[in-house]
Amino acid sequence: MRRGIALVTALAILVLVNFSIYEKEQHLAQGEIMYLELAPVDPRSLMQGDYMTLRFEIGNQIRDAVGSNGPADSEREEISEGYAVVRLDERGVAHFVRLAASNTALEDNQRALFFRHRNGRILFATNAFFFQEGQAERYEAARYGRFRVNEEGEPLLVGLHDEGLVRLDPVDG
Known part of the structure; x- marks a missing residue:
């Protein structure tokens, strides 16, 4: 039994x-391809072992919008998750438009991007990019994260890209 x-x-x-x-x-x-611009990070945190700490510029804009949509910090409950409405430009780079309660009621050129708000930081699929040992220099040119976003607005990081949106693939060695 x-x-x-x-x-x-x-x-x-x-x-x-x-x-x-x-x-x-x-x-x-x-999933639909979407690029999120990387935000500068503390250079000491940029490369730590075999991973890169990631922050996204749109996360800063979302955090500012979350902070401006209510009472003072001491009186406000922290939003734990939500949707950011973004507009994709001709290259597929996402630009923040507004916050939303759901992933519906969007204009044709808008998409909903699911985020989590934890300890004052806006998080998407990940806050780190892991790579093979010895490949750190390859990713120093990273300016964008490439995501696949499903119909629910959930992003999955699939790679890092430079200013021209060229994928920074690992060097075979």
């Missing part, structure tokens, strides 16, 4: 994990 329960539980876990993987693969394959 216990063995049967353990087998069913293991099978259910495998199904859930594989479904989650399938969803992420679909997100990466079919």
Whole structure:
């Protein structure tokens, strides 16, 4: 009996994990491409081991908008998550328009981008980019993060790009 329960539980876990993987693969394959401009970070935090700390300029704009949409900090509950309405330019770079309660009621050239607000920082899919050991110099030219954004506005980081939106792929070595 216990063995049967353990087998069913293991099978259910495998199904859930594989479904989650399938969803992420679909997100990466079919999500709309959107670029977010990187915001400057403390140079000491730029490269730490085999990853780069990421902040996005649009995150600063969202944080400012969250702060201006209510009472003083001491009287306001911190927004834990929400949507930023963005407009994509001809290159696919996102520009902040406004905050929104949902990902609906958008104009044709607008998209909703899901964000989380944690400890005074606006977070998207990630706040770090990991790379192979010895590749740090390759990513120093990074100016944009390339995301795949699904219909729910959830972004997944797929790469870093330079000022001309050229992908900064790792150097084979």
